[in-house]
Amino acid sequence: MRPRTLLATGLAVTTTAVVGGLASRPAQSSWYRRLRKPPYQPPRQVFPVVWPVLYADIAAVAASALDDLDDLATPDRERQRRAYIGALSANLVLNAGWSWLFFDRRRLGLSAAAAGVLAVSSADLTRRSVAASGAKAAPVAAYAAWTAFATVLSTHIWMLNRG
Numbered sequence: 001m002r003p004r005t006l007l008a009t010g011l012a013v014t015t016t017a018v019v020g021g022l023a024s025r026p027a028q029s030s031w032y033r034r035l036r037k038p039p040y041q042p043p044r045q046v047f048p049v050v051w052p053v054l055y056a057d058i059a060a061v062a063a064s065a066l067d068d069l070d071d072l073a074t075p076d077r078e079r080q081r082r083a084y085i086g087a088l089s090a091n092l093v094l095n096a097g098w099s100w101l102f103f104d105r106r107r108l109g110l111s112a113a114a115a116g117v118l119a120v121s122s123a124d125l126t127r128r129s130v131a132a133s134g135a136k137a138a139p140v141a142a143y144a145a146w147t148a149f150a151t152v153l154s155t156h157i158w159m160l161n162r163g
Helices: 003-028 030-034 047-070 077-104 110-160
Strands: none
Touching: 003 047, 003 077, 047 077, 047 110, 077 110
């Protein structure tokens, strides 16, 4: 993968992590601690381990996919590249936005819906990455799986804490 492309995707993913992290700081708040959570809620120590790995994976796979799209010798190469960048950008906005809806705005129902949209977007990003780069893009499927799990978890937290 080309350093310039990796730098661009790395900056985009880092921005997402920082923006989302700013909203997630209230995770230590009494409001969050009082929320009822399902028994399969991972321990809080899991999140600072999982997210950096997933973010690094997104940056690397996206850079590789963009480089592979650049190397295509097809007339619609630029259209495919722009579509990929649009899908990646939308996904990263959804990713950071979920934290703001959940932690900052405390909108549990809306954040559950946003998690669902993020999971669909992550599956689409995985599909696009594999289409561009083949099997070497498969690791980004872990991100799609994690966001699907986050959708289930967010929805369950909302259900447990309605009213």
